[in-house]
Amino acid sequence: MSQHGATELEHQEHHVVGPKVYLAVFFALMICTGLTTWVAFIDLGVLNPVIALAIACFKACLVVLFFMHIHYSSKLLKLTVASGLFIFLVLVTMTLSDYISRAWGLW
Amino acid sequence: MDSPAIATGNGEVLAEAHAHPAHLRHHFETVEQQRDAASFGMWLFLLTEVMFFGGMFMAYLVYRNWYHPAFVAGCNTLNIWLGTINTVVLICSSLTMAMAVYSAEMRRKKSLITYLILTIVLGIAFLGIKSVEYAEKFELHHVPGASFSIEQFVHPTNPKAVALAPDMAEKTQVYFSLYFAMTGMHALHMIIGITILLILVVRAFGGAYTDGHMTTIENFGLYWHFVDIIWIFLFPLLYLISRYR
Amino acid sequence: MSSTNTIVQLPDQSTAQLPRKHYLNQEHTLKSWLLTGDHKRIAMLYLFSITFFFFIGGAFASLIRLQLLTPGSDLLAPDTYNKVFSMHGIVMIFLFLVPSVPATLGNFLIPIMIGAKDLAFPKINLLSWYLFIAGGLFILAAMILGGVDTGWTFTTPLSTHYLNTHVVTAALGIFIAGFASILTGLNFIVTIHRMRAPGMTWFRLPLFVWGHYAASILMVLGTPVLAITLVLVALERTIGIGVFDPTKGGDPLLFQHLFWFYSHPAVYIMILPGMAVISEVISTFSRKRVFGYTAVAFSSVAIAIFGFFVWAHHMFIMGISNYSALVFSLLTMLVAVPSAIKIFNWAATLYKGSITFETPMLYAFGFLGLFTIGGLTGVFLGSMGMDVHLTETYFIVAHFHFVMVGGMLMAYLAGLHFWWPKMTGRMYPESISKLAAVVTFIGFIFTFFPQFVLGYLGMPRRYASYPPEFQVLNVLSTAGASILAVGYLLPMLYMPWSLKYGKIAGNNPWQATGLEWQITSPPLTENFVETPIVDHEAYDYEWLANQTEHEVKTVG
Missing domain, CATH: 1.10.287 (Helix Hairpins)
Structure with missing residues (x-):
């Protein structure tokens, strides 16, 4: 159960x-x-x-x-921290996919 | 509470009136469940804070690459030593906050109050140094919108500084906009934190948090450390761009 | 689960009685409502408030349709028209659609469905309502002071430099209402993780809970990005910093990226709870376990996750790079997969079910048809080439109204009718509500189908006037809107009526399987007398048929 x-x-x-x-x-x-x-x-x-x-x-x-205390915390909290990092990286990489490939860009 | 009993998972029935610790809210079954829920909720809130600052970090990333010379010039007008001292101050306040949580855990009222007050003092010190830096920016006309002049970037008085073309010098406004938005938002979080700390100290004097129920202080500690982490990133990003020039 | 031997006869309601004590009559003072921690009462507070805002948004919609009855700007001056459609969008999206199902039905039902006494943080739940009201007041203030004419998207530099309307007030309102939404989502996630009754495993959760869980993830992770974006817009307007301002070196497209990073997931915040309602309604009225429960559950989460990868399809014509547009276009197609999984699984649930046609089911059928059209036209718009032709025309207006109004609002009304007996203890009048469901559907089709055609012919959105050759279709749309208005006004009349004169519903008028139907209608303040122990899967109609001796005892 x-x-x-x-x-x-x-x-x-x-x-x-x-x-x-x-x-x-x-x-x-x-x-x-x-x-x-x-x-x-x-x-x-x-x-x-x-x-x-x-x-x-x-x-x-x-x-x-x-x-x-994340070192001592449950898997759920570790996952929560990781998901925050993940979504921030999604924001960064997906936005950069635009900025780095603009033909007229300043990159 | 109308319900006379709570059936637990294995069918054991607890007489609620007796098995109900003082801080347990009626809709939780156990203290652990309540504590876990509170810290999970706090972490989810910090997740929203990550994304809140994340938008500005994203903007920083784009503009730093677009206008690198302007960012270097803007960065070199900041006082690196004040920035370093502030980093040290904030890390110290994180230590005192961590020790406050530990004192609450050990149920030591006096040391809890001491550490909380130390945290407040360090927090105010941080804001004091920050306001000195802000004041300097107004004097140098480096505040976009309020008082801004590209003069110092086009014709620098400092012989070591690199002169920027007027076009690029205009872009230092982006650097200073981000500087003020990011440090300002961070300072706002510090102010909110210090306000809450004051309330915590008052309640700690009344004996709260050292009676075994310390979720509030634990969760506030998370918030304070989070604000510290934001600064840990702001410091190298805003103060340490190409300092070797 | 076999569908044989299950109940098709609904219970006799003539002997049903209201419980003596329940959450509505526990206390009567105004204070007991305004300071309540009870998730059910907060749900009712939300219900009243969002209904109020729905009718404000609806009034603006009527003005828009009246204006578009004729090709010229006959009713409103063009700049007034701009304010009217902006307020329609802002009110409907931030004050109605985002909180609609989660804050009312979700608030009411999630704790009960998982066997908890309340949400994890009752005070934060109440705070979220107050924040919502505060945000709503700011937006109303912006409206009364003279309006906003940026559209609901606050496009820079239009919003930061060129418009002299109350952008900051409205942005502040959205900022505050956004925190209400964050707190609701946070509360749901913690509750679903931490408050489940013994035996209520993740895969015994009703799909309603799964849908809300997925939507809550989006609320918690997406909304703060909108918040900071609006703060930067407000700072740019008030003190002149230059993050998005091109004259200072800022990039207006960055605003679009950040704005749509929230606002695309926001459409899933709006639709996922609607889908969650539909799963419950379809299962109950076909007396069958939802086909492919696991697939439907995971498709909610998949929609939530994919939702973060597709935002730039709102920006194809704004000057993002072609390669990036290609990537976003392909990723957009991915969202169609979990959405289609849901639609097909609902259809498979209907197959060989003992279907009856009560009002919630009629609304649910409306949802299936209209959402499918809305979703498929979304695939058109997600394809780059088509999008260049169709975006910023009435095609896109029709598309998102099919998804939001045809999808979400139908689902909301389905859910409201479905759980009305549980929330109030009384039945709504069945025949007139069936009429309302049909009228809504017909009115909707007449209002928005012509707009697909208009958009395809090239009528741009957000203009106060249009060339005369578009008038026939616009008149059709306006006529449909008046039918639609009747469809929405009818529940507004008979729902309050039923509070006093409706038949007493009994505990389980639909013979549904959720935990919420095993307790009294309306529920007790603490929901359950004993914490339920769950030993069966969700949608187990055989368990329901055999469970009389296990029936949860009620006080009443």
Whole structure:
């Protein structure tokens, strides 16, 4: 008998994330912030925005996974986060399909 | 409540009056169900926020590629150190918020209130630095619509800056429009967050959230971290374009 | 499920009684309505409000049709006409179609259908109604202050630079009403995930719930993009930032991308709940399980997902790249697949069913025919070459009215009649409502079929006057609109009448299988005396026939 609507998650222990994890994440974020500002002053050509975005994504992942507890959350919440990312990427890629292929475009 | 009993899945009957924790709303069966529903609802709300900011990120992506020189010139008028300090301030506030959630979980009223107040202070510090930056933009005539002049981009006084053709210099307005729209919308979220934090502090003084029922504080934490994440992306996108020039 | 041995006789209603206590008479004060957390009462609040807005939008529609009776601008000045069709679109889309089925029937039924006492967040549900009313008031204010003439699409730079009407007020109204829609969708998703009764698995959910789930995903993910777009338009008008302004380097097409990223999924927000109603009605009145339940369930979700990939088919003539238009045109064809799955499965459900022709079923048949025409003409418009010829003509007006009015409004009326006995405890008068259904159908065909022809002949939309050779078809359309108006006014008269004089319905007047039909009509405030335990599939008519001893006990 399946009754996962109400009970599936009751068995999932509510995970308390402690100060140790928070501090570790905090220092990682600080280091990344320093790193991204430092890298910005070095001429790496096209790699500059790539690195800046990669660091930003890494930082965002740390916040989502640990500060926002997604690392310890149910599959449903993980899926929710993923779907938000997916729809944003749909907006970006489908819009870009227009912008990158315009004959008169500035791309 | 009219119904005298709730039949659970395996047929067990609980006498409701006794098995009903104080914070459990009548339409939920268990506290866990209520807590899960609340955090799921909060995440769905954050999803809408992702798409809300997503529209502006999309616009940024298009225009940055179209008007790259204008974006570089616009970006180089921003104060990178104020931006970095603000990033640090906001990450600190995220830490204090996370610790506030932890304190609520541990049922420590004093440390909960301390961390909440710290979060408010850091939030206000962020807005203070932001308003200094905004004021500077008005002085430099970099506010599209209100006071804008392309003079500094066509004939820069700074010898290191690259002069733009008047046509491209006009496009810095797009950069500053996006700058104000994105940071303004972010600041608006901060203001809303600080307002809610004030309410939370008042209620925490009254003993709320440290009695085992901490869904509100947990969900507000999610919101605050989300606002932090938006800034984590705004900072490199707005402040760090081709800084090496 | 076999269709033999199932009931074709509806129960005797002469002995039916109203329950002594139910959600309507639990409390009587105005405050108990305005501060209620009960999803059923909020559904009723929504019902009254959207009916009000429907008649405002309908009044504008009448003005449009009257104006188009003659080729010249005889009734309204051209700029007044622009305001009239803009208000018609804004009111009908944002204040009627988007909330129509979800906020009334969905609000009322989703918790009951899944065996819950309420939606997950009753206060947020009430908040969403207040936001809806606030948004509606802003839009009404824009109307009274002098109107908006951008059309419902707020096209830039027309809306940001060239029009001196109340664009910001209207945009703000839509922004606020949009949050009402987001909160409704959010509430539904959480409720469907977290509040299902024991045994109510995903594949035992009625298709009504599946349809609303899919629509809710669209509301939650699409609406915020519209919100930020309108905020940027408002900022551009008020303080002069330049995100879409070409003189500052902005791209007006970007506005179109962002606007249609919401507004194309929005048509699925409107139609999916309508399809959800049709699944219930067709199954009930053919006394058969919906053919291909799983396919119909997944087709709802598929429509929701594909809906995010096709928006630029509104922009084929606006100057997007040809390659991109090709991609969007192909993807548009994909949406036809799940829509066709639904239509074919409903047809297969009818096959060898014990069909009866009560009013909801008549409306549902209207839906099947009109939606199919509307959907197929959508395929014409999705093909790039045809679209260049047909877009911005009356063909497109006819197309979306077939889908929205012929589809959604028919489904809404089907649902309203179908669940009226559950919502109020009383039957609507059967014979006059059958007449209303038929009149609506005939009026609809006469109103909008000529518009296909007009569009094909090249009559552009959104003009106050037209060449005299188009007059015959326009007169036909206006005549049809007056028949249609009668069709909509009739329920407006007999539905309130039935509140007092209608026959008492009893718990399950249609012998339908949903959980909502196993409780009292009208339901108790907490819906169920005991949380139901579900042990059968949806649309199990044999279970219904054998379940007298399992019948959920009622207080009354």
